[in-house]
Amino acid sequence: MSRSGIPATRREAQELVVLFSRRLLAEHLVYYTAGNISTRIGDEPGHVAVTPGSTAYDTLRPEDIVIVDLDGRVVDGRLRPTAELPLHTLAYRDRPDVGAIVHTHSPAAMAMAAMGLDLPPILHGLVAACGGGITTAPYARGATDEMARFTAEPLRHRSACLLRNHGTLAIGPNVEHAYNAACVVEGVADAYLRARAFGSVPEVPGEDVQRIRTEQWMPAWASEGPSHSG
DSSP states (O other), rough: OOSSOOOOHHHHHHHHHHHHHHHHHTTTEEEEEEEEEEETTTTTEEEEEBBBOOOOGGOOOOSEEEETTSSOOOOEESOOOOOHHHHHHHHHOOOOOOOEEEEEEEEEHOOOOOHTBBBBOOOOHHHHHSSSOOOOOOOOOSSSHHHHHTTTTTTTTTEEEEEEETTTEEEEEHHHHHHHHHHHHHHHHHHHHHTTTSSOOOOOOOHHHHHHHIIHHHHHHHSSSSSSOO
């Protein structure tokens, strides 16, 4: 594993994707075969390791993880990659600073995505993990280039966004960062929906949002991978 947290070899990348795929299932961020994870491979800059399609996470083995190039062509693997591969490859081509991507279907985040709600910066943790409040990308059919393109703007200065009528997409300089962002989005979305039952939900003051971004979110990108403009 490199200092940036990006796995150096194909095997390391496959093992890491399996580890975090099982965590997705254990922490109820996905159900059965929903969602997907990918990571760049340090020794092969033009290749990424990604979860296969229609394969239960609790049965995944490292050899099941597919190696693809940035155009989505399979270069190693016996299974088909996830049908939502464009969410991954388009982001990697457009964002050299992105080292990993996590796509989840978790209950509270899906509820917000279904209603087209944005998630405001109501808690410190959301700002630290994602850079501030997050928005919902416009609707597009799943597994299309259009859905991937619609995430570009919501992710420009954030580590996550919601996908309208779908779920959550999180990015990071490595898998740990992207996975943490996806987890925090689900927790804060759940808190937000519960709090709304009692009225308007106060947000973290604007000056503190910027301070947390500067002190916690931006350094995580800068120290774990290529620079990320805020």
